Every structure is written in C-alpha cells, then in structure tokens.
Amino acid sequence: MRRIVVFGGYGAVGREAAALLTGWYPGAVVVAGRAPEKARPVPDTTSLRVDLREPDELDRALDGADAVLMCVDQDNARVARACLERGVHYVDVSASYELLSGIERLDGLATERQATAVLSVGLAPGVTNLLARTCAERSGGEDVEIGVLLGSGEAHGPAALAWTLDGLGAMGTSWRMRFPAPYGARKVHGFPFSDQHTLPRTLGVGRVTTGLCLDSRAMTGALAATRVPGVSRLLRVRVVRGAVLAALSKVHFGSDGFAVTASSGACTASVTGRRQSRASGIVAALVVRRLDSLPPGVRHLDEIVDPAGFLAELARYGFELTASPLTTMPVQYDAG
Secondary structure, eight states, X not given: OOOEEEETTTSHHHHHHHHHHHHHSTTTEEEEESOGGGSOOOTTOEEEEOOTTSHHHHHHHHTTOSEEEEOXXXXXXXXXXXXXXXXXXXXXXXXXXXXXXXXXXXXHHHHHTTOEEEESOSIIIIIHHHHHHHHHHHHTSOOEEEEEEEOTTSOOOHHHHHHHHHHHTTOOOEEXXXXXXXXXXXXXEEOOOTHHHHHHHXXXXXXXXXXXXXXXXXXXXXXHHTTSHHHHHHTTSHHHHHHHHHHHHHOOOSOSEEXXXXXXXXXXXXXXXXXHHHHHHHHHHHHHHHGGGSOSEEEEHHHHSOHHHHHHHHHTTTOEEEEESOOSSOOSOOOO
C-alpha cells in the first residue's frame, strides 16, 4: 500500500497500530488528528492535521489513500461512506454498536466500489469475536458467553474512558466466568459490548451475553455499584461525569494485564496478555495488512478471517492463547 491514513493515530490504540504498520509499509503511514502539534510524534510516520468535522479536510486526507484505519468515534458512518465512495478500504476499531450498525448499511456501496470495510476490530470486539466463533462452531451453535477482564492499572485515553462510563448505565445481570491463570473464576457484570448484538447474526447462534470485570476485585465492586439507579443518574450529570472522568484518568489500581474468554457448550477459548490498547492496535494493523486479500463489502472480523490463523499470528506478539478441550487450535503459543 502506498498511503495508509490512521485517524486518531495519536491515541493509545492508533499509536500501536501505526508503529507496527510502518515496519511493513515504510513511508506510507499518515497519522492524522486535530492537533498533531500537541501530541507525541509517532516515529517514521507523516503527521497530518485533520478535523473530521470539516468535509474539505477529510477530502484532503483521503486524497491518494489506499486504506483508512479509524481509531476515533466521530461520525464514523460518514467517514466510512467517504472512503468507500472512493474505493478506499476502511477498518474501524469502534466498540459502539450504534456506530457499527450505521456502517453495516454501506455494504452495497462497498461491494459496488470493490472496497472492503472491516468492523469489530480490536480486543473487545475483535479478539472476542474470533474466540466466540471458535467455540460456537465446536459446540454446534449453542449460546455464547463472553467475559472481558481489563487491567485497571492501564492508562486509557479519554474516549475509551467516556465510552466505558456511558456503558455503566446499561449494565445487566452478573455471572461467574473462569479466566486463565492468574485470574481464575471472577464475577462479570453484563456490559453492552457490540458483540452481543452482532454475533447472533454472524455466527447463527441464539444468544450472546457479554460481561466485564477488572483485575482489581475492589474496582470491580465499585463498577457494579454504578447499577444502583441513583448512582447511574448521578453519573449522567455533566459536572459529575467530568469529575469522574478526570479522576479515572489519574487514578490507576491494579495491573495492565487483561484476559478475554468465550465459552459455548463444552468449549472455552481465551487470550491473555498485557496492555489491551497494544493488543487492539496490533489486531487493527494485522487486519490492514490483510485488506488486499479480503473480498469487497462490509464485514465483521469474525466473518472475514480464519480465527485459528489470525489468533496464532497475534500470539507471536507475546499474547497467550488457550483452548479447551484441546483441539487443532494453537494452545498456549507464546513466541519470543
């Protein structure tokens, strides 16, 4: 590829993806954001100031582009349409089902222009989709449970924190899931990851439930407390919301480890590692690298790549993949 534009490329996920892409496509990666002069430069990339709210600036950014990696939630369907109309491939790391569903409606346009758009790209959704597909296929299409354990010690960007805070008001029931060592059995709380909306359709299963917990049990307990009606209403007050977001950006308890697990019938599959932002960025870069070999249209990650092969490649970057019962899927592969 001659030109890959990473919108939101100065964020936690975008930086990781851009850094990896430069090794495969020297001189081709353009990191775009509203204020690049205020951001830490990404080595071996070209910086571009772009305000996606301005059509002229978006047009300029897409000039000569082969692919766009969208690492920000900002009118994503409009940006995707602008890409696909030009025959530019599009990859989106958004976890918002509302945004993703808007892009799904562009499938006909993508097919007509021979462009590929890949959604549900990252850790959750993304890796979780591939683990869910693995288990659903081996269980014969039984219901799927997905658990996401995030390290509360990792520093996250403001957009990720805001999305998580918004999701707390939609938390559902709780259940226990077993994660690989060192985490073990944990209580997860129903959380509105987009997987629960997309996977029943893409996998052909009846029901998908998605839950969240943190590596710190105390922080997970605090998370669950937000379901109390009075607390959830309070978090919607602008001043309170701003104060909570500011506190979350400065206070970190726990580690930067993570684990994601999918279970269906007797099958369980997991990926563990450190720094979920790095994992999401690597997944995004691996998808961009595959774009020229993927068919045109708008698809979610689990519809368009082979789970075993993709997860094995991800494991080479220091993440651990486990599956039970033992199958042909690579198990505990951890290359140096």
